[in-house]
């Protein structure tokens with residue numbers, strides 16, 4: 001495994017979901033290398049339990065290693081979309097605190113063999129769970145240009161999606177991250193300011209390959225449904241597509257249901273089921289200096305009230 005992942009907004013996220021010495025059930029739905037989980041374990045009480053979930057095989061191994069030393073940890077390999085089954089399987093309900101720290105871990109991003117980075121050449125894979133779904137190269141080598149352009153436009157908000165997708169189709173078969181990165185920058189008429197030209201395209205393909213946005217929606221629903229009254233869900237998003245989904249979900253749950261006036265309902269039935277407990281919270285300048293990957297992070301916290 002590569003360099004340790006520096007957990008983003010760690011004290012803020014951990015203290016937003018757990019009181020010191022708290023008992024009950026906790027979920028770290030994005031265990032990664034366990035940065036947030038380790039802090040959470042220092043805060044919660046001896047009777048508490050922590051489900052350490054990740055779909056990545058290396059992260060799961062890391063969670064298993066932690067569980068050998070720490071009996072409160074229950075390691076599981078799984079996807080957000082299956083969280084209800086995972087919780088049922090572990091006998092955990094009435095969750096007091098849950099955390100989703102979205103995106104990639106440094107271990108995933110920095111390992112050229114995983115194919116997430118345009119900075120180092122490696123196989124064009126990009127799957128967080130390498131035992132499920134298609135590697136990016138397989139999809140890019142067979143998808144029609146229009147489908148590739150749609151993905152790059154929708155998930156990368158890339159202006160030159162059409163040109164880039166046509167260049168990809170003309171150059172097939174692609175095998176490496178280096179090939180894709182060079183193709184993208186060669187298709188852009190002007191260099192991108194600030195970021196590497198391939199940033200948006202890599203983000204888009206990764207979101208598509210890992211079904212990140214549908215998984216996020218399913219994870220929010222599954223975790224919220226599992227919360228006890230007073231339980232909290234903290235989410236750290238890293239780009240506007242993710243944050244938009246989190247914001248909308250939090251707004252819907254913290255607003256009274258809208259029903260036509262003529263529907264006879266008691267006021268208790270018209271109450272919101274949650275309240276916004278914190279956020280949007282961004283990292284301090286000092287944190288961004290220490291860890292530039294934190295710069296786009298936004299933390300939001302929802303508390304279940306009914």
Ligand SMILES: C[S@@+](CC[C@H](N)C(=O)[O-])C[C@H]1O[C@@H](n2cnc3c(N)ncnc32)[C@H](O)[C@@H]1O
Nearest residue numbers: 007030032033034035036055079080104105215
């Ligand atoms: C930013 S990292 C988490 C880092 C972690 N908080 C730490 O401090 O080490 C996000 C993790 O979430 C996992 N992940 C992302 N989407 C997932 C999903 N739909 N289901 C399960 N795990 C997911 C990734 O595999 C990755 O390990």
